[in-house]
Amino acid sequence: MKAKTLTLLGAMVVGQGVAPAQPVPVPTLGPSGGVAGFGANAPRAVPGANVLQPVAMPVPAPLVAAKFIVPKDVRVTAFPGTHQSHMYDAPVVMGLRPGYAYRFELSNLPYHPGKSLYPEVELRGTLIPRPDMKYMDHPIPLVFSAADIERVIKGAVVTKVIYLEDPEKALRAEVAPDSPVEMPDASDDAALKAALANGRLMAIVRVGNLKPTLEQLKSYTVEGTILLPGEKFLKSPVAPPLMPYLAHPLYDPLLGPRVPKEEYFVDGGDRGDPLGIGPNAKLGGLNPTDVGVEFTIGGRRKVTTSNVISITSPRFMIRRVEMLPNGFDHQVRAAANVGSLSTGFFKDRRAPMVDIALTQPAGFEGKVKPSAFVGKVGTAFFIGTSRPQAYGQVQGVKVVGVVVEPEQLTAFPMLTPLTVTKSVDPTGPREAGDVVTITIKYANTGAKAVSDIVISDSLSGRLGYVDGSAQSDRPSNFTAAENEVGSVIVRWELPGTLLPGQTGTVKFKAKVR
Numbered sequence: 001m002k003a004k005t006l007t008l009l010g011a012m013v014v015g016q017g018v019a020p021a022q023p024v025p026v027p028t029l030g031p032s033g034g035v036a037g038f039g040a041n042a043p044r045a046v047p048g049a050n051v052l053q054p055v056a057m058p059v060p061a062p063l064v065a066a067k068f069i070v071p072k073d074v075r076v077t078a079f080p081g082t083h084q085s086h087m088y089d090a091p092v093v094m095g096l097r098p099g100y101a102y103r104f105e106l107s108n109l110p111y112h113p114g115k116s117l118y119p120e121v122e123l124r125g126t127l128i129p130r131p132d133m134k135y136m137d138h139p140i141p142l143v144f145s146a147a148d149i150e151r152v153i154k155g156a157v158v159t160k161v162i163y164l165e166d167p168e169k170a171l172r173a174e175v176a177p178d179s180p181v182e183m184p185d186a187s188d189d190a191a192l193k194a195a196l197a198n199g200r201l202m203a204i205v206r207v208g209n210l211k212p213t214l215e216q217l218k219s220y221t222v223e224g225t226i227l228l229p230g231e232k233f234l235k236s237p238v239a240p241p242l243m244p245y246l247a248h249p250l251y252d253p254l255l256g257p258r259v260p261k262e263e264y265f266v267d268g269g270d271r272g273d274p275l276g277i278g279p280n281a282k283l284g285g286l287n288p289t290d291v292g293v294e295f296t297i298g299g300r301r302k303v304t305t306s307n308v309i310s311i312t313s314p315r316f317m318i319r320r321v322e323m324l325p326n327g328f329d330h331q332v333r334a335a336a337n338v339g340s341l342s343t344g345f346f347k348d349r350r351a352p353m354v355d356i357a358l359t360q361p362a363g364f365e366g367k368v369k370p371s372a373f374v375g376k377v378g379t380a381f382f383i384g385t386s387r388p389q390a391y392g393q394v395q396g397v398k399v400v401g402v403v404v405e406p407e408q409l410t411a412f413p414m415l416t417p418l419t420v421t422k423s424v425d426p427t428g429p430r431e432a433g434d435v436v437t438i439t440i441k442y443a444n445t446g447a448k449a450v451s452d453i454v455i456s457d458s459l460s461g462r463l464g465y466v467d468g469s470a471q472s473d474r475p476s477n478f479t480a481a482e483n484e485v486g487s488v489i490v491r492w493e494l495p496g497t498l499l500p501g502q503t504g505t506v507k508f509k510a511k512v513r
Helices: 003-013 146-153 188-198 214-219
Strands: 064-069 075-078 086-089 092-096 101-107 120-123 140-143 157-165 182-184 199-207 264-268 291-297 300-304 308-312 316-323 379-383 389-394 397-402 418-425 435-444 450-458 463-465 477-482 488-498 503-512
Touching: 064 199, 140 157, 140 199, 140 316, 146 157, 157 188, 188 199, 188 316, 264 418, 291 418, 300 418, 308 418, 418 450, 435 450, 463 488, 488 503
Parallel strands: 064 140, 182 316
Antiparallel strands: 064 092, 075 086, 075 101, 101 120, 120 199, 157 199, 157 316, 264 308, 291 300, 291 450, 379 389, 389 397, 418 435, 435 503, 450 488, 463 503, 477 488
16 A cells, blocks of 8 residues: 555544644633534535435534533642643533643542642543534533542542443433443453443543652643633644544545444434334334334335434443552562572484375365255245245145245335324434423325324434323324333324325423433
């Protein structure tokens, strides 16, 4: 591979943040702070075209918001030990440039007056803002609990690997922004591998009871890398980033870029195994996040699906490692030397006198694959007809069966007379604990009547159904059952007929986890 190609691939995999020569304007921190997402970069359809036109990838955020979550009365100092130091009462949010390592001071510790801790924070990743998303409103949690402080004072070294969770691998739990889940690991390597396997690496935090020298503290001070509370403008840094950070992943040059997915989760549509009506006239292929709508038309059972909705809600998780000193190595010099004699004899080793010639096979004798398999149990062979027939033999008795394939219509929604639309209210980014209303509308846009409609919505693991919130504008039988990702499948059975042009609506409330 040529050097130019390697350089191009390297630039695609990692980014170096904002160029040091360019300052970054950032609004005031707080509920109204941050910069809106890059909605113009979202894929858009071109009139008259059947495919989405390629557009620019979303731009990584130039700063990462970091929130210090510590016990009451603990103070946080940025740039400690220098003339740029600033002390704040916790909790406090700061903006940090990715690609740099930082040292902070935690003082006024509970039950330990006069002592301080100096955690190190490495920023390894950044958010990719979605439309209407303000990246400063979604800080990574820098958690130093009272238990953490107590363990570190007594000699432990605590490492926390913070990552942005992949919604498709979401933990089955409700996670509050200020109370992230911390999962233990045996080593730093194990924690790092677990973070990379379940999302996007954001930061690595290390804290021990060793007090750094002033020279060590100064080495972490890079002017122009921390946006302090109340500041509206961050000038360019005086030094380039110390480490690369993930900006854009490699992508297929034909299929185009893969848009980062960790900032939002989807619900609706048909993902994974396709929806279909099986031989038992039951719905199959309903995976988490899927919407399956069954109906009868012309005496046959059909199925269709809805559009896909997305909810922007970044969720951070933590892998925790604690190392304790388990002993001391005590070295003592030898009091005397004990002489040892060399071997008294040598064993004569000789090379083999005869070489055995190995000849490669001169050729292979051609064999024809068996045209059928005959067994006591199982399928013997297939005959390719319009619907494949399977012939089997069980203990000498021939069994003939017809394999009925599910009729898949979700790949061709324009062939179905039932149009299903899913929406969420309110729109825009949500935080864990917010409640949204999900509405599913269905309409008979065909020329024939449909009947016995059944709507099934298998919720994402990031959504939890609010009990008692299900509604329908038509008589229905409602049920809710748990699915495989720890959420629920909400299901409405709507007896009766839906004539051409008629519509209906079902809705429910869900809590963002």
